[in-house]
Amino acid sequence: MISLNIEKTFGFISKENVFAYEAQVKAAQEMLENGTGKGNDFLGWLHLPSSITPEHLADLKATAQVLRDNCEVVVVAGIGGSYLGARAVIEALSNSFAWLQDKKDGPVILYAGHNIGEDYLYELTEYLKDKKFGVINISKSGTTTETALAFRLLKKQCEDQRGKEMAQKVIVAITDAKKGAARVTADKEGYKSFIIPDNVGGRFSVLTPVGLLPIAVAGFDIEKLVAGAAAMEKACGIDVPFAENPAAIYAATRNELYKSGKKIEILVNFNPKLHYVSEWWKQLYGESEGKENKGIFPAAVDFSTDLHSMGQWIQEGERTIYETVISVEHPNHSLQVPSDEANLDGLNFLAGKRVDEVNKMAELGTQLAHVDGGVPNIRISIPALDETSIGGLLYFFEKACGISGYILGVNPFNQPGVEAYKKNMFALLDKPGYEEESKAIRARL
Ligand code: PA5
Numbered sequence: 052m053i054s055l056n057i058e059k060t061f062g063f064i065s066k067e068n069v070f071a072y073e074a075q076v077k078a079a080q081e082m083l084e085n086g087t088g089k090g091n092d093f094l095g096w097l098h099l100p101s102s103i104t105p106e107h108l109a110d111l112k113a114t115a116q117v118l119r120d121n122c123e124v125v126v127v128a129g130i131g132g133s134y135l136g137a138r139a140v141i142e143a144l145s146n147s148f149a150w151l152q153d154k155k156d157g158p159v160i161l162y163a164g165h166n167i168g169e170d171y172l173y174e175l176t177e178y179l180k181d182k183k184f185g186v187i188n189i190s191k192s193g194t195t196t197e198t199a200l201a202f203r204l205l206k207k208q209c210e211d212q213r214g215k216e217m218a219q220k221v222i223v224a225i226t227d228a229k230k231g232a233a234r235v236t237a238d239k240e241g242y243k244s245f246i247i248p249d250n251v252g253g254r255f256s257v258l259t260p261v262g263l264l265p266i267a268v269a270g271f272d273i274e275k276l277v278a279g280a281a282a283m284e285k286a287c288g289i290d291v292p293f294a295e296n297p298a299a300i301y302a303a304t305r306n307e308l309y310k311s312g313k314k315i316e317i318l319v320n321f322n323p324k325l326h327y328v329s330e331w332w333k334q335l336y337g338e339s340e341g342k343e344n345k346g347i348f349p350a351a352v353d354f355s356t357d358l359h360s361m362g363q364w365i366q367e368g369e370r371t372i373y374e375t376v377i378s379v380e381h382p383n384h385s386l387q388v389p390s391d392e393a394n395l396d397g398l399n400f401l402a403g404k405r406v407d408e409v410n411k412m413a414e415l416g417t418q419l420a421h422v423d424g425g426v427p428n429i430r431i432s433i434p435a436l437d438e439t440s441i442g443g444l445l446y447f448f449e450k451a452c453g454i455s456g457y458i459l460g461v462n463p464f465n466q467p468g469v470e471a472y473k474k475n476m477f478a479l480l481d482k483p484g485y486e487e488e489s490k491a492i493r494a495r496l
Pocket of ligand 1: 338
């Protein structure tokens with residue numbers, strides 16, 4: 052279970068003002084529960100953890116096993132909500148050097164369809180040339196250009212390399228039940244497929260097959276992940292009193308900080324494995340709240356790495372920021388600083404200490420320095436990097452995001468702004484159906 056500490060925001064905002072959000076939070080939670088708020092056709096994530104059935108998990112695990120048995124590499128093709136959740140969990144739980152090791156415990160997971168980099172795709176296809184690989188093609192709309200383009204390349208390569216029959220076995224689609232090119236292809240080619248429920252938006256879809264299948268293929272325990280999320284669903288439920296409800300307190304605190312002029316939230320970790328949790332979080336909050344010319348700007352840093360690049364700005368730059376630190380209580384391994392007789396590096400004062408003790412002092416020292424420098428600090432602590440804790444953390448952020456968006460007064464479940472670049476890109480690429488837009492955009496060049 053996570054523990055949330057907002058004490059270090061109280062020099063900047065008052066506890067009283069945070070607790071004054073109680074009624075607004077309650078109203079937001081009722082809107083979520085009763086489906087009376089904006090975007091109410093996208094609330095399928097709200098009670099998802101507690102409604103996932105053992106049969107569904109068994110189906111996912113059986114499909115994951117087919118990919119594990121038949122592939123050295125599995126490429127997850129997807130963008131935004133269709134890949135960040137899976138990557139966040141997989142990277143948080145994986146050995147940092149797993150894919151460099153000769154003896155691998157299951158397929159290497161790689162990612163595509165989240166950029167249009169020609170070199171990236173060339174190098175990926177080159178790497179895959181002598182590999183037994185499979186593909187999980189993930190797209191809710193089934194028409195996202197980045198993903199469709201990568202999948203076109205990967206599908207052909209997989210069929211050419213492994214034969215049509217094996218390709219059919221090791222390509223899995225996760226998409227809409229009926230519409231979109233990914234659905235048409237999956238049905239026509241006879242791929243195993245999973246449905247992304249209509250009422251779950253991309254950035255809230257990590258606990259659907261979008262996240263669960265790649266995570267299972269990577270060898271992690273999706274039952275524990277879902278159980279962690281289900282426990283958090285309970286801990287953040289509408290009946291839990293405000294003061295004891297972490298999602299309520301986090302949503303209220305960030306809105307009060309925003310009101311006080313803190314326009315940027317920096318998600319901080321002291322563990323490099325959490326980098327993609329931050330990427331997932333940035334999308335969750337950025338796409339949910341950044342609209343109608345308002346919303347906290349979600350940024351992220353990896354400490355202590357970025358203390359040597361962004362640390363200066365955070366310590367002394369414009370005072371419009373606050374930090375939310377994800378702290379991992381216990382590392383999964385133990386490593387002590389050795390003693391050295393010569394002590395040439397002068398580090399014997401650390402001899403015998405765990406590396407994590409040094410890291411924790413970096414964390415505490417940074418917190419105190421940044422608070423002294425005018426940066427309010429929220430601290431979220433999780434017991435360990437394991438499936439249960441990560442499942443809980445993800446659901447906590449989702450629930451707080453729904454509440455926070457409603458407090459802000461926006462529809463947290465749409466993303467109209469994402470369409471603008473697509474329209475221009477299609478016009479510039481002469482996509483059929485965009486003739487008028489093509490003419491108009493060319494006139495501007
Ligand atoms: O959260 C969202 O809705 C988006 O980020 C989508 O997940 C992203 O644009 C990918 O869309 P799709 O799954 O339709 O390919």
